[in-house]
Amino acid sequence: MSATPQGSAQWRKFIEAAKQRPEQLHCRVARSETEIVGFLCGRRDEVVTLGPMYLLDVARGQGVGGRMMGEFLTWAGTSPMRLWVTEYNVQAIRFHERHGFWTTTEREIWRGSLPNVRMTRDPV
Template sequence: MVHVVHRIEAPSPDDAAAVGRMQLRAWLQTYVTLGPMYLLNEVQGHGIGGQLMGEFFLWADGAPLHLWVTEYNGRAIRFYERHGFQLTGERALWRDRLPNVRMARGPMQHPRIA
């Protein structure tokens, strides 16, 4: 499968270190996956996650979007819902132990497996 990987980092206010980062993947220009996205606890709730999402949306250029999020991470699920993502009902175990749910924004397309 052909895909493009892009990483975005959010610097701290004093530019000393990154306080958040996200990884994006575009699959054959049919859909874009967000994951993972991390923010340090001390900067959550200060708009940095929203700024990262804005960069993600610009980079995705209108493509359908999807992501996996830990099922019991209600704060993350609410964050993604505020940015237009909806739960799809799909569930999977990451590394056979961490329950994840899929969220999507826009039409969902899956890669073809050769």
């Protein structure tokens, strides 16, 4: 889902669905006084999948991502977890590593151009 009007409508639906099915869907939005500065969503199926997670540059280094991740990990409990991250986004990979995820050998090219790597977190 992207930042198009259609993509935004899809995310609104996902956020509303998460409110209705909190045991299966998780979505948090981080706000400053004037704008949305980040979001984190995930779902529980056979494993818990994190994604997407995004922070504006102005919110980085202020603990916003760590707080959202902490809520997500609490929600996920002891379930195994996985996510995709852009392979060259070293900052994001290090963030996830600090939260117990590790890089696997699984790769994909998302939408034909974006190299992603799978990260996973074992049950705690």
